[in-house]
Amino acid sequence: MRRAILVGLAAIVCWLLPARAHAQTPGSGPWIVIGGGSTTLLGDCSDCEGDNYLHTGSVRANAGASINERADLGAEIMWVPETLSTGDKIKVFFVMGGVQFRPWKTRGFFLNAASGMAFLRNWLDVFEAQTPPIRSKAFALGIGAGWEWRTPSHFGMQISGSQHVAALGDLQTSERTAQNVVGNFWSVGAALVIR
Numbered sequence: 001m002r003r004a005i006l007v008g009l010a011a012i013v014c015w016l017l018p019a020r021a022h023a024q025t026p027g028s029g030p031w032i033v034i035g036g037g038s039t040t041l042l043g044d045c046s047d048c049e050g051d052n053y054l055h056t057g058s059v060r061a062n063a064g065a066s067i068n069e070r071a072d073l074g075a076e077i078m079w080v081p082e083t084l085s086t087g088d089k090i091k092v093f094f095v096m097g098g099v100q101f102r103p104w105k106t107r108g109f110f111l112n113a114a115s116g117m118a119f120l121r122n123w124l125d126v127f128e129a130q131t132p133p134i135r136s137k138a139f140a141l142g143i144g145a146g147w148e149w150r151t152p153s154h155f156g157m158q159i160s161g162s163q164h165v166a167a168l169g170d171l172q173t174s175e176r177t178a179q180n181v182v183g184n185f186w187s188v189g190a191a192l193v194i195r
Helices: 002-016
Strands: 030-044 052-066 071-083 089-101 109-121 135-150 155-172 177-194
Touching (some): 030 155, 071 177
Antiparallel strands (some): 030 177
16 A cells, blocks of 8 residues: 555656756657556456455566547557466566557656467466466456656656556366456556657
8 A cells, every 4th residue: 555655646746847858759750668667457257256466576568659638549569477486477468559648748647558479388277276377368358657867868768657467368277167257457667768
């Protein structure tokens, strides 16, 4: 809870900081974002008992091109590995396409949305032990917001928060069928921006 309050306060302070127009206006060419963060995972299904929260790190990369001064189109990949207390490894890999929008030309605040696929390995281990490992695919959605600091050079920094959702549907476990299996991923992190 303390971390969430600190992140919220930092976001408010960043939003209130004045920004110089030349340092915040994106160019019209391609861009790349590479970074990482802290991710909280929640595995859930219709008949699962209790909440299955896990905490781990994540790595993400985005690439695309600006379509105008306020909007970008691009692709996103995010990798979320986790090792359970049982020693089992869970791996989640998102591949999505999306759009990023800046409401103000002279400030670094942005919103983004994406959709695509999530590739999961051993996701059912969140609920119960599985043998052998199970690979799954899921429809994925992501939303987020953040702040980008630009410099006169091609490099900048960005902080962001996002939620990704992977909808796996019904999955067969070793003992039963888990109905409406969903994975939620909340991330807060920082990244290097190259424009």
